Amino acid sequence: MSPVALPVATAAVLHGATDLRVEQRTVWPPRAGEAQVAIFSTGLCGSDLHYYTHGRNGDFVVREPLVLGHEAAGVITALGEGVSHLHVGQHVAIEAGVMCRSCSHCLGGRYNLCPRLRFASSAKTFPHLDGTLQTRMNHPAHLLHPVPEHCSPERAALAEPLSVVLHALRRASLQPGHTVLVLGAGSIGILAAAVAKALGASRVAAADINRARLDWAHGHGIADDIYHIELSSPSSTSTRSNNNAEKNSNSKPGDESIRRARENSQHALKVFGALEGFDIVMECTGAESSAQMGIFCARTGGKLMLVGMGTPNMNLPISAAATREVDILGTFRYANTYPSALALLGAGVLRGVDDLVTHRFPLEKSEEAFTLMRKGFDDHGNVVLKVMVQSTTN
Structure with a gap:
């Protein structure tokens, strides 16, 4: 044979x-x-x-x-x-x-x-x-x-990247009417915004250093509002000399990055007209500066969801989170999400998904x-x- x-x-x-x-x-x-x-x-x-x-x-x-x-x-x-x-x-x-x-x-x-x-x-x-x-x-x-x-x-x-998003939003306990800020407008961030909107978020905003991605998300109706993060904080030029003097005396390593994150957050919330912050912030980059910004952008009693995986060790403004009871939640891949992800994809309710x-x-x-x-x-x-x-x- x-x-x-x-x-x-x-x-x-x-x-x-x-x-x-x-x-x-x-x-x-x-x-x-x-x-x-x-x-x-x-x-x-x-x-x-x-x-x-x-x-x-x-x-x-x-x-x-x-x-x-x-x-x-x-x-x-x-x-x-x-x-x-x-x-x-x-x-x-x-x-x-x-x-x-x-x-x-x-x-x-x-x-x-x-x-x-x-x-x-x-x-x-x-x-x-x-x-x-x-x-x-x-x-x-x-x-x-x-x-x-x-x-x-x-x-x-x-369905796989969508499952990452669904698992994270479940951990964040997204409810209809919540406001959501997505930091990072890559494919995961875009899906996070699209799913949040499909599940009833009253407002979805996005911020990124990449203007083209932000314009894409806004143009497809996925993000209601967008904010372009500058590589330097809005007031960095006017305060640089004072900050240099402070760094040479009392500053600790990492203070400067947290100061910039606070300034960027304040400016972004002012542009969004959301001075009290967002109910849920989805950090989708894994960058330290983005996670720092996320703590300041979350409202008092809100949540920061760490979705992106990048910097293994971060310097975070923990006191700013603790004193306002901002919950910092981690997420790792997903579990029991595929049926729901495929149902959403089959229903055609996610804006811009085919594009x-x-x-x-x-x-x-x-x-x-x-x-x-x-x-x-x-x-x-x-x-x-x-x-x-x-x-x-x-």
């Missing part, structure tokens, strides 16, 4: 910093409890870009060839033993984090905190778990979520996709928001 020929997948594999190779890999049949998925679309995110640019994302260093990508959707091509709730030909969104399902966090519904969680395209665990920048992959069936009718694979791929994908590349040109992300603007001067890699023709 002649051996059965196994299918071959094309994959974009990272071997080191800026060393991305398109390779052919054998695709094995799905094991029990798994399904095989032909990937249609993968959205690239900031962690993918860090791995591509530096060969690491924070403390997580790539130690073996790794397929990047974790924002993806596709169609089921084969089922492993015991999988009965899915069928071949069904469109699904892929939840990338594989939890143990037996620890106290998993059993308590907070599986994003599972200590044994393996995340596709992350180098945190070893051996690494390959991501979705490939034409076909096997994945646990319970982490494949049916896509609603009339929801394209490209839109369904946004969020500004650039598309075939899998074979993944390196060009990452190069464009690093630039932030294309050759025509258009802003880059979400870059989508298309692995298989739908």
Whole structure:
């Protein structure tokens, strides 16, 4: 009997910093409890870009060839033993984090905190778990979520970053009528503003150092008001000499940055006409200066939601938060969000969501996709928001 020929997948594999190779890999049949998925679309995110640019994302260093990508959707091509709730030909969104399902966090519904969680395209665990920048992959069936009718694979791929936002807004206890300020108008910030508005926020504002992103968010009706953060505070010129003298005598390291953050916040709240601050501030950059500004922009009794992950250690004005009872909340990925995220995407209630994908590349040109992300603007001067890699023709 002649051996059965196994299918071959094309994959974009990272071997080191800026060393991305398109390779052919054998695709094995799905094991029990798994399904095989032909990937249609993968959205690239900031962690993918860090791995591509530096060969690491924070403390997580790539130690073996790794397929990047974790924002993806596709169609089921084969089922492993015991999988009965899915069928071949069904469109699904892929939840990338594989939890143990037996620890106290998993059993308590907070599986994003599972200590044994393996995340596709992350180098945190070893051996690494390959991501979705490939034409076909096997994945646990319970982490494949049916896509609603009339929801394209490209839109369904946004369920992953949308889940980050939904989880954060749940932790912030967003209620209809709340006012929301989003710091950082990248793809996560834009989705945060869009979801807050869809869930009943009475006012959604956005601030960023990138004016083009702010203009995009405002032009698409996602942000009611916008504020362009200058790289220096509004009063920095007039107070520089006095501040230099103070720094030389009584100032502590970090005081200057907090002073600038306070000034920027006061100016932004004045421009917004919201001098008492916002009920919820969504910090979506991970930058220290942005988190500092977020504390001052939250109203007394409000909340600062730390969504972005960047600076590992921050100097924060804790007394300004404590004396006004501003809650500072952290968030890590998501749990139990995909059904709600896909329902929102299928309902078409998120403003500008289809325009969020500004650039598309075939899998074979993944390196060009990452190069464009690093630039932030294309050759025509258009802003880059979400870059989508298309692995298989739908």
